[in-house]
Every structure is written in C-alpha cells, then in structure tokens.
Amino acid sequence: MSTYKTQGIIIKRSHFGEANLLLDIYTKEYGKIQAVARSARKARGKLKGHLEVFLLTDLILAYGKSIDTITNSTVKNNFLNFRNNLKISLGAYYVLELVNKMTIQYHKDERVFELLKKELYFLDHLAKEVDANEHSVPEVIKKYYLSILFLQINMLDLSGFHPEVNKCVSCANKITSGKNSFSFKFGGTLDEKCSFKDIDAISASDNAIKLVRLFSLQKTDNDEYKIYLEKTFQKFGKIQIEDKLIFEIISIMNRFIEFNVDRKIEGFRFLG
Ligand SMILES: [Zn+2]
Structure with a gap:
C-alpha cells in the first residue's frame, strides 16, 4: 500500500x-x-x-x-481553549467555513495553511486570556474581530478577489477621503461621482477604506508571509478602532466573499 x-x-x-x-x-x-x-x-x-x-x-x-x-x-x-468559549468557537467555525468555500481541492497555497493555522492559534490564545482575566474581555473582543477581518481580507487577496480600494473601479481616479462607496458587483470602491453606477453600492467610510488597505496582502513569498502574519497579529491590540466599525467592515467583506464565491457563508449570522 x-x-x-x-x-x-x-x-x-x-x-x-x-x-x-x-x-x-x-x-x-x-x-x-x-x-x-x-x-x-x-x-x-x-x-x-x-x-x-x-x-x-x-x-x-x-x-x-x-x-x-x-x-x-x-x-x-486540539485548540481546547476556544472550544470552551462559545463566542470564539463560533468565530472559528466561520473561519473554517470561509476557507472551505473559498478554496478548491488540490490547489496548493501554503499561505492559506499558515493563515488558517495562525488564526486558530490566535483564537485559542484569546480564549486563554479571557479565562485568566475576565477584565480582558473588551480587549479580547476587539482582537477577535480584527483577526477575523484580517483573515477575510487575506483570503480575498489569496483567491484573487481582493476589493480595489485605492482607485475608483469605474473611472480609475485615486480614492481620496469623502463620500465613497463599496460596490460588490464592480469589486471595490466607487468615488462620489461614479456612485450612481451601482445602486446596490453601500457607503464606505474613510476608516473602513483605511483598515482594508492596512490589512491587504503585502508579502507573496511563503516565508515572508509567515513573518508578516506574526507581526500583524501582534499589532491587533494597538489598533484604535470601535468594535462596531470593525464588525461593519467584517459584514461588508463577507458580502464581497459571498458575491465572489456565489455561495452563502452560513456561519456569518452567528458572528455578531
Ligand atoms: Zn469614479
């Protein structure tokens, strides 16, 4: 055999x-x-x-x-810590479903493996942090949401569906702060004068655009990507942003993902 x-x-x-x-x-x-x-x-x-x-x-x-x-x-x-934490385990289930639906069999990308592994270790670590100190909950929730958003944006990147957030997807003008919107159909941001081109586009705040840019893939080599993951996950605690806004961007990224894979990610409704 x-x-x-x-x-x-x-x-x-x-x-x-x-x-x-x-x-x-x-x-x-x-x-x-x-x-x-x-x-x-x-x-x-x-x-x-x-x-x-x-x-x-x-x-x-x-x-x-x-x-x-x-x-x-x-x-x-076996990631036993987060298995005992309902909120974090629901996030972990969402992550598995997302990776499953965004990948195809026998299409190797070591970065996807490293990203998923890092995310699970991170969630396990967060669950441990909560067990050790219940006052850490608000901080942990912020890091939990940021890690999920980071994974979504990186998975979009690695699957070739990364939303364009530097220029307008219609006229190609540079996106500056102001009244921009996200278009799922066109795959990125529309500036104010082009926003009428997609009636389903939704408002994109400056902070949302900034965070998507910040989390966008910067390393393509496997080893460099691993280092990039380590560094980025360590920085989550330092990012000053409201949970509500992070969750709003998570929900927008989920719509980009569902639009591109043409399937619903069922676990999303348990994230909020
Ligand atoms: Zn435009």
Whole structure:
C-alpha cells in the first residue's frame, strides 16, 4: 500500500457510510484535500477522537482509486481553549467555513495553511486570556474581530478577489477621503461621482477604506508571509478602532466573499 504524509487542519467532517468519516482537510503540502477514515466512528476505532474539526494533525494517507484513506493521525494541537468559549468557537467555525468555500481541492497555497493555522492559534490564545482575566474581555473582543477581518481580507487577496480600494473601479481616479462607496458587483470602491453606477453600492467610510488597505496582502513569498502574519497579529491590540466599525467592515467583506464565491457563508449570522 503506497502512502504519504502531510500536516493539515480538519475543516469539515461528515458521516460516510455506516462507521466511516469523510473529511475535508486543508494541508500544508497539497492544499485542500478530501479523504475518508474507515471505521473511525466505531467505539474502538484507533482514529476515534483524532479526526475532529479544527485539529491540527500529522496525517498518513494511503492512495486510493477514487479517494485516499487516512491510516494515521497524530494530533499537534486540539485548540481546547476556544472550544470552551462559545463566542470564539463560533468565530472559528466561520473561519473554517470561509476557507472551505473559498478554496478548491488540490490547489496548493501554503499561505492559506499558515493563515488558517495562525488564526486558530490566535483564537485559542484569546480564549486563554479571557479565562485568566475576565477584565480582558473588551480587549479580547476587539482582537477577535480584527483577526477575523484580517483573515477575510487575506483570503480575498489569496483567491484573487481582493476589493480595489485605492482607485475608483469605474473611472480609475485615486480614492481620496469623502463620500465613497463599496460596490460588490464592480469589486471595490466607487468615488462620489461614479456612485450612481451601482445602486446596490453601500457607503464606505474613510476608516473602513483605511483598515482594508492596512490589512491587504503585502508579502507573496511563503516565508515572508509567515513573518508578516506574526507581526500583524501582534499589532491587533494597538489598533484604535470601535468594535462596531470593525464588525461593519467584517459584514461588508463577507458580502464581497459571498458575491465572489456565489455561495452563502452560513456561519456569518452567528458572528455578531
Ligand atoms: Zn469614479
């Protein structure tokens, strides 16, 4: 039996046949893959508990004719902290659904893996912070929202759907502060004189445009991107912005995402 190893994050888990599991996994080496785990739901199955959603795990898979089979799973992190925090775990579910719907199988991008991994570690760390000190809640919520917004904008970038926020998507004039709007149909900002071109466009505040620019992808090389992630996540605590505004931009970015993938992201309604 020919096998291969990969590290991945389990993004979706469904029942398959009587005792099997069907898993969607975002892997470092192959991008998103789908694989089956036979007998994983049996009480004594050796994989039981090693293939839950969110897990970061080292996998061994056997090549199959139509689908590969997971033969071993060694859990690296189970993110137990955020699993016990309802609000943060709902954010984590949203993130998994978003990554799943914005990626296609066997299209490898190590940056997507690193981004998702970083986000899950960060959310786990936030949950720990709340457990240790309940007064940290407002600060944690701000960082929680900023991290989700950052992930949305980066996923849009990495999938080639990044909204244009530097120039008007209609006349190409530079966007300056003032009465601009976001157009989902045209994929970015419209300036005041072009806003009539899309009746569905919604108002884009200067702060919203600034934050989208700030979180836009700046590194394309895998290693540089990892460093960029580390640095950016550390800065979330220093950004002065109201939660309400961050959430407003999250909801706008969610609409860009849904427009581009042409599917609803169900988990969005649990975020607010
Ligand atoms: Zn214009």
